[in-house]
Amino acid sequence: MRRERSRDEKTPVLWMVIHGLIASAIGIGVGLAIEWFPEQASTQADPIDHLYDVLIWTSVPVFVTVTIIVLFSVRNFKMRPGEEQLDGPPIHGNTRLEVIWTALPAIVLVVLCSYAWIVLTDIEEAQANEMRINVVGQQFAWTFEYPQAGGKPIKSTQLYLPVDRPVRFYVKALDVIHDFWVPAFRMKIDAVPGIETRYRVTPNRLGTYPVVCAELCGLGHSVMRATTRVVTPAEFNAWIAERKAPVAATADGEIDGKTLFTEGNGAATACSACHTLADAGSQSQTGPDLDEALAGEDAEAIRQGIVAPDAEITEGFQAGIMPKNYGDTLSDKELDALVKYLAEVAGK
Amino acid sequence: MVARLRGPGMIRAALGTALGIAVSYVIIFIMRSWYDLDPVLDGFAVLELSLFLAPIGFLIGLGAFDYWFHYMSGRPTRPEDHSGHGAKTWRDYFRVNTDHKVIGIQYVVTSFFFFFVGGLFAMLMRAELAQPGRQFVDPNTFNGLFSVHASLLIFLFIIPVFAGLANYVLPLMIGAPDMIFPRLNALSFWMLPLAGIMMLMSFAAPGGSFASGWTAYAPLSVTAPEGQVFFTIGVQFAGASSIATALNFLATIITMRAPGMSFFRMPLLVWANFSTSLLVVIATPFIAVSQFMVLFDRSLGFNFFDPVDGGDVLMYQHIFWFYSHPAVYIMMLPGFGIISEIIAVKSRKPIFGYRMMAFSLLAIVVLGFTVWAHHMFVSGMQDWIRVPMMITTAIIAVPTGIKIFSWLATLWRGVLHLDTPMLFALGFLSMFTLGGISGVMLAIIPVTIHVSDTYFIVAHIHYVLFGGSLLTIFAGVYYWFPKMTGRMYDERLGKLHFWTTFIFFNATFAPMHIIGVQGMPRRVADYAEEWAGWNLAISIMSFFLGVSALIFAYNMIASWRGGPRAESNPWRALTIEWQVSSPPPIFNFDSLPTVVGGPYEYGVPGAVHAVFKDAEVPQPAGATASGAGRGHGSGSAEDKE
Numbered sequence: 001m002r003r004e005r006s007r008d009e010k011t012p013v014l015w016m017v018i019h020g021l022i023a024s025a026i027g028i029g030v031g032l033a034i035e036w037f038p039e040q041a042s043t044q045a046d047p048i049d050h051l052y053d054v055l056i057w058t059s060v061p062v063f064v065t066v067t068i069i070v071l072f073s074v075r076n077f078k079m080r081p082g083e084e085q086l087d088g089p090p091i092h093g094n095t096r097l098e099v100i101w102t103a104l105p106a107i108v109l110v111v112l113c114s115y116a117w118i119v120l121t122d123i124e125e126a127q128a129n130e131m132r133i134n135v136v137g138q139q140f141a142w143t144f145e146y147p148q149a150g151g152k153p154i155k156s157t158q159l160y161l162p163v164d165r166p167v168r169f170y171v172k173a174l175d176v177i178h179d180f181w182v183p184a185f186r187m188k189i190d191a192v193p194g195i196e197t198r199y200r201v202t203p204n205r206l207g208t209y210p211v212v213c214a215e216l217c218g219l220g221h222s223v224m225r226a227t228t229r230v231v232t233p234a235e236f237n238a239w240i241a242e243r244k245a246p247v248a249a250t251a252d253g254e255i256d257g258k259t260l261f262t263e264g265n266g267a268a269t270a271c272s273a274c275h276t277l278a279d280a281g282s283q284s285q286t287g288p289d290l291d292e293a294l295a296g297e298d299a300e301a302i303r304q305g306i307v308a309p310d311a312e313i314t315e316g317f318q319a320g321i322m323p324k325n326y327g328d329t330l331s332d333k334e335l336d337a338l339v340k341y342l343a344e345v346a347g348k
Numbered sequence: 349m350v351a352r353l354r355g356p357g358m359i360r361a362a363l364g365t366a367l368g369i370a371v372s373y374v375i376i377f378i379m380r381s382w383y384d385l386d387p388v389l390d391g392f393a394v395l396e397l398s399l400f401l402a403p404i405g406f407l408i409g410l411g412a413f414d415y416w417f418h419y420m421s422g423r424p425t426r427p428e429d430h431s432g433h434g435a436k437t438w439r440d441y442f443r444v445n446t447d448h449k450v451i452g453i454q455y456v457v458t459s460f461f462f463f464f465v466g467g468l469f470a471m472l473m474r475a476e477l478a479q480p481g482r483q484f485v486d487p488n489t490f491n492g493l494f495s496v497h498a499s500l501l502i503f504l505f506i507i508p509v510f511a512g513l514a515n516y517v518l519p520l521m522i523g524a525p526d527m528i529f530p531r532l533n534a535l536s537f538w539m540l541p542l543a544g545i546m547m548l549m550s551f552a553a554p555g556g557s558f559a560s561g562w563t564a565y566a567p568l569s570v571t572a573p574e575g576q577v578f579f580t581i582g583v584q585f586a587g588a589s590s591i592a593t594a595l596n597f598l599a600t601i602i603t604m605r606a607p608g609m610s611f612f613r614m615p616l617l618v619w620a621n622f623s624t625s626l627l628v629v630i631a632t633p634f635i636a637v638s639q640f641m642v643l644f645d646r647s648l649g650f651n652f653f654d655p656v657d658g659g660d661v662l663m664y665q666h667i668f669w670f671y672s673h674p675a676v677y678i679m680m681l682p683g684f685g686i687i688s689e690i691i692a693v694k695s696r697k698p699i700f701g702y703r704m705m706a707f708s709l710l711a712i713v714v715l716g717f718t719v720w721a722h723h724m725f726v727s728g729m730q731d732w733i734r735v736p737m738m739i740t741t742a743i744i745a746v747p748t749g750i751k752i753f754s755w756l757a758t759l760w761r762g763v764l765h766l767d768t769p770m771l772f773a774l775g776f777l778s779m780f781t782l783g784g785i786s787g788v789m790l791a792i793i794p795v796t797i798h799v800s801d802t803y804f805i806v807a808h809i810h811y812v813l814f815g816g817s818l819l820t821i822f823a824g825v826y827y828w829f830p831k832m833t834g835r836m837y838d839e840r841l842g843k844l845h846f847w848t849t850f851i852f853f854n855a856t857f858a859p860m861h862i863i864g865v866q867g868m869p870r871r872v873a874d875y876a877e878e879w880a881g882w883n884l885a886i887s888i889m890s891f892f893l894g895v896s897a898l899i900f901a902y903n904m905i906a907s908w909r910g911g912p913r914a915e916s917n918p919w920r921a922l923t924i925e926w927q928v929s930s931p932p933p934i935f936n937f938d939s940l941p942t943v944v945g946g947p948y949e950y951g952v953p954g955a956v957h958a959v960f961k962d963a964e965v966p967q968p969a970g971a972t973a974s975g976a977g978r979g980h981g982s983g984s985a986e987d988k989e
Contacts, residue, residue, distance in 0.1 A: 002951050003763050036865040037798075048794045052865075055792065059785045066752060066781045070774050073759040077695075078766055085920075087951035088697035088762035098701050101753040102746060109742040109788070116792040117735055123794060124731075171728075176568040177661065179726065179801060183867030186798045190728045192662060193567060194655020197728035210876070214726075214801035214869045216561050218568060219487050222872035285486055 003086040012076055020061070020068045027060035041184035041205040041230060044123040048186045051119050058108060123187070127166030127202060133159075135171045137178030137191035140220030140286070141269050141323035142211060146240065154243045157269050157329055159211055159228040162236035166202045179215035182228050188214055203230040219321055220286045223273050255334055257341025268329035271338075274322070279345035287322055288314040294346040302347060303339045306330075356411020357443060364409025368401035369394075392574055396647055399581040403542040411444045412535045434934040444538065446530035448519050449932065451537050453832060455512025456825070458537075462504035462544050464897070469497040471894050476873055478887035480880050490873035491559035492575070496547055498562035499579060502679070503586040504544040506817050510682035511536075511593045513824050514621045516832055518597065520925035520932060521615050523606025523941040523958060528599045536592040543586035550578030561871060563672070566653035566664040570645045577646065580639045587636045590678075594628035597621050606924070606958065608943035613957075615923050615947040616705055620685025623709040627674045627681070627716060635671035638664055662729055669720040677716045679813060681709060683820030684751055687773050690827050691755050692948040693921045694770040695762030699948045701754045708747035715744045725796045734793050741791035748784055752777065765919075768842030772823035775850050779815030786811060786861065801871075804864025810857045822849070822900065829907070830914030834931045837911060841903040848896035855889035922957040923947050 037049050077088075134145035134153070144160075145153040159182075161167060171180050173191035181188035185201045213224035231239070261280050264270035272282030276289040293314045294302060304311055309322035330338065352359055376393045407413065418425045433447040434440070441454055473493050476484040485493065519527055527533045550557035555573025558564070562579075569576050601622050605614070614622075641664070644650035651657035653664055692699045699705055718740045721733055755777060764770065786808040790796050799805065822845075829837050863882050868875055875883065917926040924941050925932070941958040949955030 002953075034862060036862065038867045048798055051792065051794055052789075055789050055795065059789070062785060063778070063781055066756065067778045069756045070759065070777055073756070073762070074764060074766065074774070077759065077762050078764045083763055086696065086763050088695055090698050090949065090951035090955075091700065091757075091761070092698050093701040093704070094757075097757065098704055098750070098754075102750055105749045106743065106746050109745060110739075112788075112792065113735075113739050113742050116738065116794055119794045120735070176571065177565055181801075181869075183798070188797060188800070189726050192728045194659070194661050195728060210867075212867070212869055216491070216565070216568065216871045218559075218572075219491070221491075222487065222869075222874040285482060 001086055002089060003083060012072055016068050016072050019072075020064050023068065024061045024064045027064055028057055031056035031060055037186075038183045039205070039207075039209075040186075041182075041203055041207060041209055042186065043202040043204050044200075045184070045186045047119045047122055051116060054115065055112070058112065124200060127200065130166045130168045130200065131162075133161075133167055133169055135169050135180050135191065136174060137171070137180060137213065137217075137224075138174040138323055138325070139176065139218050139321055140213070140224040140274075141325065142178075142180070142213075142224070142226045143325055143329070144226075146243075148240075148244070151244075154240060155325075155328060156243065157226055157264070159226060160236055160239050161203045161228060161230050162233040163203055163206055163230050165233065166200060168198060168200045171197045171199075176217050177215050178213045178217045178224065181212045181214040182209055183212060184209035184228070190215055203228075206230050206232065220274060223284070223286055225273075226269070255337035257337040257339075260330075260334055260338050261341060265330065265334055268326055268334075269323065277342075277346060288317055290342065290346050294342060297343075297347050299339050299343045299347070302342050303335065306335065306338065356409070356414055358410070360411070361406045361409035364405035364407070365402045366405070367409075368403070368405025369398045371405075372397035372401050393647070395574065396577050396581070396643070399546065399577060400584075403539070403546075403585060406542065407535065407538055410538060412531075412538055414444075415531055430935070444531075444534045446526070446534050447934070448515050448527045448530065448533060449832075449936075451533050452512050452514075452516025454537050455508055455515055455540070456832075458541050458544070459505045459509035459512060462500045463509070464901070465548065466497050466500035466505060467894060467897055469493045469500070471891065473497065474887040474890040477875075477883050479884065480875050480877055482874060485873070487873050488556045488559055491561075491871070492551065492557035494871060495558050495561050495564075495579070496550065499547055499558075499582075500544065501813070502562060502675070503583060504540065504547070506679045506813060506821070507586075507590055507675075508540050509821055510621075510624070510679070510817075511590070511597075513686070513821075513828065514597065514617070514682060515593070517828055517925050518618060518621055519600065519604070520831075520928065520936055521618055521923055522601065522604060522609055523924050523937065523943065524600060524604035525936050525940070527596050528604050529596050532592050533596055536589045536596065539585045539589035539592075543582045543584075543589070546578050546582035546585070550575040550582075553578060563668065564639070564642065565668075566642055566645065567661060569642050570653055577643065580643045580646075583639050584636055587632045590628050591632050594625035594632075597625040598629065601625075606941050606943050608958075610943075612703065612706070613943050613946055615685075616688035616699060616702070616709075617682075617685035619706045619709055620681045620683075620688070623713045624678055624681045626713050627678050630717070631671045631674040631678070633671075634667050635675075638667040638671070641667070662724075662727060665724050665727055666720070666729075669723045670717075673720040673723065674716045676812065677712055679817050681712065683776070683817050683824075684709065686820045686824035686827070687755065687776055689921075689923065690769045690773045690823055691758050692950065693919050694765045694767070694773070695759050696765075696950045697758055697762040697948075698946070698950055698952075699754065700757035700760075701750070702946065702948070704750055705754055708750045711747040712744060715740060715747070719744060722791060722796070725793050726800050738791050738793050742788055745784060745788050752781060752784075767839060768837070768846055769823045769827035771843060771846040772819050772826065775846065776816065776819040776823065779811060779819060779850075779853070783808060783811030783816050799864055801869055802864035803860040803868045803870055806870050807857050807860035807864060810860070814853060814857065819849075822846075825904070827919070828925075829904070830918050831925055831930050831932070833908045833911075834914050834929075835907050835911035836914050836918065837907040838903050841899055845896060845899045845903060848899065849893065852889050852893035852896055856886055856893050859886055922949060922955070924958045927958065927960070 032053060036052065040046055040049065132147055136143040136145065141157060144156050147153045169180065171189055171191045173193045175193065178191040179188055180191055187199050187201050189197045189199050191197065207230055209228045211226040211228050213221060217224060258280055261277065262270055262272045262282065272280055272284065274284050274286035276283050276285060276291065278291050307327035309324060310319040313319050353363065372394050376397060377389055380388045380390060415425060432445055435445065435450045441450065445451060472485065473490065476490055553575035555575055557575045558572065558579040560569040560572050560576060564579060601618060641652040645652050645654065651659040653659045653661050655661060688699055688705060719737055721729065721737045722741045725734055790808060826837060826842055859882050863879050868879050914930040916929045919926065928937060939961040941960050943958045945955055945957055947957050
């Protein structure tokens with residue numbers, strides 16, 4: 001038996017359109033008000049963020065349409081007492097409606113894709129006067145190499161960039177896949193063993209931003225972080241000159257091993273990021289607890305543990321986790337100071 | 349005693365398992381002494397071979413191959429007397445049973461076991477993530493937890509639970525007495541718990557469980573500790589199970605339909621499983637290959653993914669996603685089928701645009717194979733392929749949109765029965781739309797470059813697999829619960845379950861969109877201080893979500909044990925499975941039905957989908973079910989003896 005067509009069935013479409021418009025306006029307003037992105041620090045960020053706003057403009061009405069129809073159907077057509085045995089009208093379809101809801105989304109999607117293609121071309125466009133920086137990922141550290149004309153490249157574990165200068169990164173991996181991502185720049189690419197991947201950014205805002213490994217790379221994945229410093233061209237040149245010069249001793253000629261342990265040297269990642277050491281107050285557990293692991297070790301063994309970490313592995317830990325680049329990124333003096341410090345507080 | 353050892357069953361299965369391990373020892377011993385390797389008995393080598401041979405020994409012992417062995421050796425095969433059909437006690441669920449209804453229940457119960465284990469792992473992860481820094485588990489365990497969580501819920505829950513529901517209802521729906529290959533069906537099921545147990549056992553491996561994610565990207569998976577092989581090999585069994593079931597569905601649907609059941613008179617659940625099975629048969633071999641390549645690289649010194657020796661790291665991702673993108677549709681199309689059944693029946697209206705609903709399934713099957721590289725927009729593959737993949741990915745939203753709009757049109761002017769299955773179906777409509785919208789966002793390359801590998805992806809996948817697949821699974825379980833158990837579930841608890849799930853699901857996963865775009869990467873045990881507030885809120889909400897699953901568990905168990913008896917057709921549905929008693933007779937039908945019309949002719953005066961030869965059926969509601977116990981149907985008593 002069929003339900004008689006009664007109740008306010010003529011007006012709901014109008015009501016739905018009104019409610020839908022109001023809900024869409026609210027939804028779009030909320031969607032645009034949310035602080036989605038981190039701060040913008042490259043010329044690539046703005047077109048991407050803008051594209052995202054356009055997606056919110058188109059998405060909210062779609063969701064609202066579906067939800068409004070569900071809610072109005074529930075309100076108007078739910079079974080009421082006494083209707084347990086009734087059926088709805090046997091409507092099998094409507095070709096015109098079906099053509100509309102096939103064609104309309106297709107058109108919207110093609111338009112969106114075309115816009116996205118334009119943005120993509122825009123953010124990947126080659127720039128004049130690009131600076132080349134090689135990025136090397138390994139478990140669990142980033143090394144940034146600045147090629148120098150007629151000399152050895154400068155290596156650093158912190159990324160220094162001059163503001164407003166286009167940069168092209170050439171990304172490699174030494175062991176497994178990593179992903180070089182600076183959220184403030186919006187761009188990322190996998191670092192893949194065996195091939196070189198690339199992308200461009202033009203930093204346009206001074207400041208300090210995190211570098212994140214975005215591809216699961218093993219135990220230390222969540223601590224595989226570095227820092228990007230976008231500085232003025234003058235500061236950048238000064239930094240390059242400083243890195244080129246032979247290692248300058250501190251004012252009194254002494255290097256503080258404890259500071260080196262907890263903060264790194266600007267080129268090498270701090271030991272405290274992964275190791276526990278009571279004297280330095282660090283509690284990370286990615287690598288062995290040095291208070292235990294180094295007990296009874298002499299200076300020579302400690303030095304080997306830093307520059308060739310895989311030569312001897314503490315029980316319960318795996319080879320290949322600790323970066324093997326400390327021999328490169330620490331100067332001889334710094335290494336001596338660090339070994340001396342560790343031998344004093346943990347070796348005994 | 350000897351008879352019990354010789355006869356198929358759990359005892360002989362244990363013996364077979366032990367024998368499999370023993371054979372592994374022997375083979376490794378022979379091979380390694382042949383090559384003068386030291387040590388002659390390498391533990392890992394034995395383990396890896398055992399992971400293949402022990403399950404095979406188990407299956408042989410259990411009796412999954414008895415018939416084939418008889419056949420191969422030329423001994424007289426035992427004519428199938430169907431004495432193995434049906435389940436009289438709980439023990440019948442622990443043997444090789446060829447009854448599709450028993451297998452359906454085995455599937456559903458087993459996969460829900462892994463659902464709760466996988467959910468428990470999610471709770472442990474959220475406990476760790478409640479605060480930045482490390483409190484609860486070490487990084488290796490954390491990586492293991494999310495890897496096993498995803499693997500169990502994908503390979504041991506969503507994919508097989510759909511196969512289980514379809515196993516139970518699909519032969520009934522098309523008027524078939526069973527699946528076409530009942531013994532293959534039994535084998536398919538029994539490979540499944542083996543895969544699940546293997547993945548769980550990985551936690552006992554030296555170095556911990558597999559921790560390279562369910563994606564197991566090489567070369568990380570090649571160099572990972574030994575726990576990785578429990579995934580590599582476990583997937584082979586889950587995959588083989590999946591392929592065998594899909595072949596079974598395809599052959600059953602093509603050849604076993606009742607007279608008059610043309611393709612365009614099939615219920616959409618049958619269409620959905622037909623499409624899904626096509627995907628499974630074509631795509632699943634690819635993940636099997638990708639994992640075999642990882643295994644060969646690990647264990648036999650191959651160089652598929654070692655660039656130093658000419659390997660190609662990106663190749664893994666292409667092979668893997670060529671399966672794993674279609675796998676998303678393998679996990680979604682059967683749910684579409686369930687929703688089509690429920691929305692038509694509960695709206696008391698024919699499905700709007702039936703043919704377009706069927707064609708859009710096939711369109712998704714075809715398009716589903718053309719979008720895999722959208723998972724690789726930042727992988728470093730060749731640039732040009734990204735834009736074509738963006739367009740195909742966006743276009744796949746068109747057939748999906750057709751389905752959504754057709755369901756909405758089906759609701760319109762219906763008589764909506766807002767009980768638990770319908771609530772889940774309506775919840776699915778809105779939540780899956782959100783998952784689809786974030787899916788289109790992820791097709792847009794410039795956005796994906798920023799959000800790939802962030803919590804935005806975690807949010808999207810959970811809106812698709814939880815808001816999409818899981819809500820359809822709940823809807824389907826409630827909908828067919830009376831048919832499968834012969835009992836009614838508790839409607840009040842069902843509604844409570846829906847509302848708690850719906851609210852806490854959104855509270856858990858919606859904020860992940862925001863922290864993802866803000867820059868929080870996924871798969872990390874530790875994160876920056878700025879996301880502490882959101883993560884604490886997400887963790888608390890997720891625990892409530894966990895509790896809501898317990899309401900479901902209680903309802904199912906209590907109702908199965910002591911719920912009121914179900915009528916044969918409590919929903920007044922037209923499809924054939926509701927025209928037999930609840931639960932159906934052991935051989936499904938006393939006389940095979942003849943299909944005379946479409947499956948959803950609600951509101952058409954006097955419309956019938958199928959008639960039975962003796963013309964007494966469709967049975968009046970409650971006439972047989974009230975008096976008959978589980979497994980009984982009217983008149984089938986003498987067949988059973």
